[in-house]
Amino acid sequence: MARNRIAIVIADDHAVLRESLTALLQSQPDFQVVGTAANGEEALRLVKQHNPEVLVLDLFMPGADGFEVLRTLERAGSRVASVVLTGSESQNDYVQVVRLGARGLVLKADAPQKLFAAIRAVAEGDLAFSDEIAHSVLNAMVSEQPPVPSSMARLSERERQIAYMVARGMRNRDIAADLTISENTVKRHLQSIFSKTGSRDRLELAVLALAEIGKAA
Numbered sequence: 317m318a319r320n321r322i323a324i325v326i327a328d329d330h331a332v333l334r335e336s337l338t339a340l341l342q343s344q345p346d347f348q349v350v351g352t353a354a355n356g357e358e359a360l361r362l363v364k365q366h367n368p369e370v371l372v373l374d375l376f377m378p379g380a381d382g383f384e385v386l387r388t389l390e391r392a393g394s395r396v397a398s399v400v401l402t403g404s405e406s407q408n409d410y411v412q413v414v415r416l417g418a419r420g421l422v423l424k425a426d427a428p429q430k431l432f433a434a435i436r437a438v439a440e441g442d443l444a445f446s447d448e449i450a451h452s453v454l455n456a457m458v459s460e461q462p463p464v465p466s467s468m469a470r471l472s473e474r475e476r477q478i479a480y481m482v483a484r485g486m487r488n489r490d491i492a493a494d495l496t497i498s499e500n501t502v503k504r505h506l507q508s509i510f511s512k513t514g515s516r517d518r519l520e521l522a523v524l525a526l527a528e529i530g531k532a533a
Contacts, residue, residue, distance in 0.1 A: 321348040322439045323368040327359035327385065328352075328401070329377040337372065337401075340428055347435065356380025360388055363396050369439045371398045372431070373418075375409060386416035397438035401431065407452060414453050414519065420444030442487050443518055450485055454526050467513040468528045475509050478502065482518050483525035 324347055328334050334352045341347045351362035355377045363371055371389075375382035386398060399420040400413045410421060419438040422431045434444035445453065468476060474495075481491045488506075492499040515521040 321346050322370055322435060323348050323350045323366060324370045324372060324435065325350060325359065325362045325366060325368045325396075326352045326372045327354075327356070327362075327377065327382070328372075328374040329354050330374075333374075340431075341372075341435070344432060347432075356382065356385045356388075359385050363389065363394060368396055370435050371396045372435070373398050373400050375400060375402045375404055375413070383412060383416060386413060386418055390417040397441075399431070399434045399438055399444060407456070410449055410453050411456050414445075421446075421449055437487075440487075441518075443485070443522075445485075447485065454483075454522055468524060470512040471509060475505055475512070478505050479509055479513075479521055479525045482506075483522040485522075 324341055326334055326337050326341070326349060328337065331354070334354070338349045338352060341349050350366040350368055353359040353362050357380050359371065359373065360380070362368075371385075373382045373385060380388070382400060382402075386400075389396060389398065397419040398417065399422060400418045401422050401424060402409070403424045404410075405423075413421060420434040420443060422434050422444070430446075437444040443450070468479065471479060477495070478491055481494070486494070488499050488502045492502045495502075509515070509521060510517075513521060513524055515524055
């Protein structure tokens, strides 16, 4: 089996949807579904057993729901990238899954191509939220930020520029093209930015940068 395929675990309590999702994702040459789970406990067991790159996760399942799965994975320091696939329209749910470490969110009403794109994005280390969801979630998180001295002040001009691009949802390749530098140079800048700001990932950096922009406005 080709190892360059993205290994995926699917967790949803509806059998028909699990089977349909499996067939749908397996239709993509770069995807490999390595397990399916009907509840949160099975999802956690399969993630531990198969160590997939991506977990496609329903929020509302019997037993341990999607929120508890995310909470457990974060506590365990799991490297799996979770894409929440949900029918929920609750802003509070969106904010909570982001806080619990989900890397992407796709609505069940969205086209399959959005799910494909989200899986590929999170497998590469990017975030995968629609512009509307990303802006509303980030703004909600920024508004809750306590007024502390900004660590953005420690960044060089180029580092600040890149941080703001991350806050706009740009990927490394897009930042590199926009600034006419290599993608590796962008990655080196980001390592320095994470170190200086104390941000653990792109999401925390985006919240920090948006808070800075809000103060300057």
